[in-house]
Amino acid sequence: MVEAKETRPIQVGIVMGSDSDLPVMKEAAEILDKFGIGHEVVIASAHRAPAKTAAYAEGAAERGLAVIIAGAGGAAHLAGVIAALTPLPVIGVPIKTSALGGLDSLYSIVQMPGGIPVATMAINGAKNAGILAVQILAVANPELRRRVQQYKENLAAEVEGKAAKLAELGIDKYLNR
Ligand code: RP5
Numbered sequence: 451m452v453e454a455k456e457t458r459p460i461q462v463g464i465v466m467g468s469d470s471d472l473p474v475m476k477e478a479a480e481i482l483d484k485f486g487i488g489h490e491v492v493i494a495s496a497h498r499a500p501a502k503t504a505a506y507a508e509g510a511a512e513r514g515l516a517v518i519i520a521g522a523g524g525a526a527h528l529a530g531v532i533a534a535l536t537p538l539p540v541i542g543v544p545i546k547t548s549a550l551g552g553l554d555s556l557y558s559i560v561q562m563p564g565g566i567p568v569a570t571m572a573i574n575g576a577k578n579a580g581i582l583a584v585q586i587l588a589v590a591n592p593e594l595r596r597r598v599q600q601y602k603e604n605l606a607a608e609v610e611g612k613a614a615k616l617a618e619l620g621i622d623k624y625l626n627r
Contacts, residue, residue: 458488459605462583463515465506465532467522471545474574475521481580483598496527499576505527507535517583520568521576523547526558529568541579542568554595582601 453573462482465477475491482489494503510518510532518538520529523545533540544555552573571578580603588594616624
């Protein structure tokens with residue numbers, strides 16, 4: 451469940467090219483909520499609303515944002531354009547498309563020219579975008595870093611739990627639980 455009204459200081463901007471990206475991009479918001487990080491969710495297309503996109507990117511650092519996550523599909527230039535216009539780190543999320551499966555989005559986002567990096571996630575990798583944003587913020591926040599560490603330890607414990615269950619039950623019983 452993602453909060454509708456943000457009351458925390460906004461540290462991360464989640465931007466997407468269309469509301470059709472929202473079902474994927476909400477996974478980034480959910481991670482930020484899990485770690486208690488204030489964020490905003492914005493629709494701003496590089497092609498359909500270039501002036502809005504430029505104004506958002508140019509004003510983000512001054513407004514106190516620390517990281518921008520940008521998701522788009524197809525000719526996905528949103529993350530790159532934002533990265534060109536802000537000194538903040540930009541994390542790109544290629545959205546899966548029906549025509550080309552998201553490879554179009556991935557290539558559009560990942561193949562940035564030297565000097566303007568976009569940290570590109572997997573296709574539909576909004577969850578990892580949220581985690582990476584938290585890790586960037588955690589560099590200067592020991593308490594947040596401790597919680598990231600705990601998150602990773604929980605993942606390892608889940609794997610251990612599954613491995614133990616598989617060893618106990620065998621393949622068929624494990625799959626038919
Ligand atoms: C991109 O075009 C958006 O990021 C979206 O992934 C894709 C399709 O947009 P809609 O036609 O669904 O609005 O700019």
